[in-house]
Amino acid sequence: MGEVWTLAEFRHGELSSVSYELLNRGKNLSQKLDTALASVILGYDIKKEDIDELIARGADKVYVVDDKNLENFLVESYANVLIALLDEYKPDIFIAAATTTGRTLMPYVAVRKKTGLTADCTVLDIEEGTGNLLQTRPAIGGNILATIKTPNTRPQMATVRPHSMKPAIPDKNRNGEVIYKKYDESLFKTKSKYLRFIKDESQQVTVQDAKVIVAGGKGVGKEENFAIIDELAELLGGAVGASRDVVDRGWKTYPHQIGLSGKTVSPALYIAAGISGAVQHIAGMQTSENIIAINKDPDAQIFHLANLGIVGDLNEVLPLLIERIKEYKAKEASANV
Amino acid sequence: MKIVVPIKQVPETSNVKMNPETGTMVREGVESIINPLDLYAIETAIRLKEKFGGQVIVISMGPDKALEAIKEAIAMGCDDGILLSDRKFAGSDTWATSYVIANGIKQIGDFDLVICGERATDGDTAQVGPGIASFLDLPLSTFTSEILSLNDGKIKVRRLVEGGYEEIELELPAALTVVKEISDPRLPTLRGKLKAKKMQIPVWGPQNINADEENLGLKGSPTRVVKIFTPKVTREGEKIVVKDEKTLNEAVDKIMDYLIKKEFI
Ligand SMILES: Cc1cc2nc3c(=O)[nH]c(=O)nc-3n(C[C@H](O)[C@H](O)[C@H](O)COP(=O)(O)OP(=O)(O)OC[C@H]3O[C@@H](n4cnc5c(N)ncnc54)[C@H](O)[C@@H]3O)c2cc1C
Ligand SMILES: Cc1cc2nc3c(=O)[nH]c(=O)nc-3n(C[C@H](O)[C@H](O)[C@H](O)COP(=O)(O)OP(=O)(O)OC[C@H]3O[C@@H](n4cnc5c(N)ncnc54)[C@H](O)[C@@H]3O)c2cc1C
Numbered sequence: 001m002g003e004v005w006t007l008a009e010f011r012h013g014e015l016s017s018v019s020y021e022l023l024n025r026g027k028n029l030s031q032k033l034d035t036a037l038a039s040v041i042l043g044y045d046i047k048k049e050d051i052d053e054l055i056a057r058g059a060d061k062v063y064v065v066d067d068k069n070l071e072n073f074l075v076e077s078y079a080n081v082l083i084a085l086l087d088e089y090k091p092d093i094f095i096a097a098a099t100t101t102g103r104t105l106m107p108y109v110a111v112r113k114k115t116g117l118t119a120d121c122t123v124l125d126i127e128e129g130t131g132n133l134l135q136t137r138p139a140i141g142g143n144i145l146a147t148i149k150t151p152n153t154r155p156q157m158a159t160v161r162p163h164s165m166k167p168a169i170p171d172k173n174r175n176g177e178v179i180y181k182k183y184d185e186s187l188f189k190t191k192s193k194y195l196r197f198i199k200d201e202s203q204q205v206t207v208q209d210a211k212v213i214v215a216g217g218k219g220v221g222k223e224e225n226f227a228i229i230d231e232l233a234e235l236l237g238g239a240v241g242a243s244r245d246v247v248d249r250g251w252k253t254y255p256h257q258i259g260l261s262g263k264t265v266s267p268a269l270y271i272a273a274g275i276s277g278a279v280q281h282i283a284g285m286q287t288s289e290n291i292i293a294i295n296k297d298p299d300a301q302i303f304h305l306a307n308l309g310i311v312g313d314l315n316e317v318l319p320l321l322i323e324r325i326k327e328y329k330a331k332e333a334s335a336n337v
Numbered sequence: 338m339k340i341v342v343p344i345k346q347v348p349e350t351s352n353v354k355m356n357p358e359t360g361t362m363v364r365e366g367v368e369s370i371i372n373p374l375d376l377y378a379i380e381t382a383i384r385l386k387e388k389f390g391g392q393v394i395v396i397s398m399g400p401d402k403a404l405e406a407i408k409e410a411i412a413m414g415c416d417d418g419i420l421l422s423d424r425k426f427a428g429s430d431t432w433a434t435s436y437v438i439a440n441g442i443k444q445i446g447d448f449d450l451v452i453c454g455e456r457a458t459d460g461d462t463a464q465v466g467p468g469i470a471s472f473l474d475l476p477l478s479t480f481t482s483e484i485l486s487l488n489d490g491k492i493k494v495r496r497l498v499e500g501g502y503e504e505i506e507l508e509l510p511a512a513l514t515v516v517k518e519i520s521d522p523r524l525p526t527l528r529g530k531l532k533a534k535k536m537q538i539p540v541w542g543p544q545n546i547n548a549d550e551e552n553l554g555l556k557g558s559p560t561r562v563v564k565i566f567t568p569k570v571t572r573e574g575e576k577i578v579v580k581d582e583k584t585l586n587e588a589v590d591k592i593m594d595y596l597i598k599k600e601f602i
Contacts, residue, residue, distance in 0.1 A: 107464035111471035116559030119462035192476035312579030
């Protein structure tokens with residue numbers, strides 16, 4: 001039985017926490033298959049602490065390729081290196097996060113390896129008897145779920161929706177093996193060049209990475225009113241989401257759009273204010289762990305999804321909520337000194 | 338400039354109905370449209386053509402009905418279309434789909450850019466664009482939100498990533514997948530519609546694109562759909578109606594309790 005591999009994401013010198021979510025998923029699979037769990041980390045100037053952290057979070061092995069040429073993500077060189085690793089170690093299962101990197105790299109690699117890739121999975125399991133990976137994913141705007149397998153080729157590849165699983169808890173006493181690999185210059189040849197990264201202040205926290213999303217719809221009323229959505233998101237350490245109607249009106253930019261033709265998210269908490277809950281919007285957020293909806297229409301579709309629904313005017317509810325959260329935080333802070 | 342735009346015909350999803358017994362999609366009576374996100378790819382290609390001259394060719398794999406999608410793209414301003422259609426293509430996963438489209442593009446030959454939509458609203462994998470690039474061994478920019486420049490056989494683009502934008506430069510020929518931010522798609526013109534109506538769209542099968550039969554359709558697809566089912570989405574939690582000051586305070590108390598209990602604050 002080959003190993004179970006997860007792709008650790010290392011960007012701008014930092015290991016992303018989605019790497020630990022993958023390890024949590026991978027652990028479940030490797031235990032069922034009674035095989036080793038390994039993380040692959042590609043990048044430049046990878047810190048020892050990061051490798052140790054992967055082991056603490058469940059990796060039995062870590063494959064490290066540290067090279068100046070891998071400093072920034074370019075699909076061609078990353079794919080070449082991964083293919084070399086896959087060819088040498090032949091894992092059975094290989095999972096990555098459905099981030100912009102995972103969604104680019106995995107299909108590029110799967111084509112070359114002539115193997116199956118299942119996109120944006122929310123559930124992964126092992127089939128009794130065959131040991132095949134069962135991959136469940138939403139499709140057709142979240143209207144259906146499909147379970148997919150890759151019966152005849154290896155590795156079985158999948159991307160997993162970020163935040164669909166908690167990060168693995170670290171255990172500093174764990175031991176693991178670290179395998180450093182070096183590759184020939186020829187693998188790093190690309191027909192593309194990385195120029196620069198521009199941080200976008202308006203999306204400091206991207207919706208896909210956020211644990212909490214506060215989203216506003218047309219019911220917010222006007223652009224200025226979005227200030228209360230922004231403020232609530234900031235108080236909760238979250239990101240701001242928007243419906244398509246809001247983006248079409250120019251109240252928020254496209255990176256904030258949640259739904260069928262925007263981002264698909266599954267944060268721990270989704271607050272929907274003034275959003276009716278059209279199927280195309282729901283398609284992008286229905287797997288959120290907790291949903292709170294505020295809408296003045298008691299029959300709004302969004303309430304069918306909500307763990308907690310408030311039938312009321314968001315311009316009354318949210319300012320009061322913000323006030324109360326601030327009071328609570330001030331009290332907590334003074335209690336802690 | 339020769340630009341190829343792969344487009345997919347999809348069901349208009351706002352009225353997708355599921356057959357509760359079979360768990361499959363009811364396609365009868367459902368209108369088909371160009372995948373909404375492919376309109377941005379078409380628009381991007383037409384704008385490049387308007388600026389640099391050349392030709393835009395749309396290519397689609399699907400049943401005969403997909404000719405409608407190709408004609409609509411031509412009505413928007415694309416120059417030519419090709420339909421990849423054959424019973425052997427049926428049941429393709431993204432690997433086999435990318436294979437057929439890549440082979441079709443090779444057959445067109447001599448292209449500078451392949452521009453795909455970010456993802457299709459039905460299959461929803463976003464894997465076909467990168468798959469085509471991989472088969473054709475092209476440099477690739479996914480989630481492209483802006484074209485910064487195009488000269489000396491190179492294209493400079495900006496892509497939307499977590500926390501901001503990345504700028505990269507690709508040698509031509511290259512592949513892009515584009516996001517909505519890149520442009521506002523135009524509507525088909527009357528003149529375009531007339532042109533499209535008169536046009537004969539070639540239909541290519543496996544023999545026209547040098548395809549290996551082993552790689553086609555279900556046979557060529559590494560993945561298998563084992564089961565399709567409808568998710569249970571209703572949670573229908575507690576609902577509080579705000580009528581006055583008192584109920585407003587109760588509602589906010591409830592939210593506070595929820596946030597505290599679940600440790601969000
Ligand atoms: C192909 C296609 C793709 C699409 N993709 C997307 C997508 O990605 N994302 C997306 O969001 N939509 C998408 N849509 C559009 C979608 O169908 C809806 O039109 C859109 O989601 C509605 O946005 P909304 O909820 O903000 O507005 P509305 O539907 O107009 O709802 C506004 C809500 O606010 C409530 N409200 C009004 N005032 C207040 C107040 N003061 N306090 C509290 N509540 C109030 C109203 O009761 C109402 O329920 C798509 C549509 C199509 C056809
Ligand atoms: C419920 C369900 C789940 C599925 N899950 C998977 C899966 O996880 N893995 C897998 O490999 N297959 C899967 N498939 C099969 C997959 O949907 C088909 O292979 C489909 O032909 C292409 O994938 P897509 O719709 O996801 O396109 P995407 O990859 O999302 O499309 C991206 C872009 O590629 C281009 N493109 C896509 N299809 C065509 C076409 N036919 N003609 C021209 N251009 C095109 C367009 O530019 C489009 O914007 C699934 C199918 C179903 C019904």
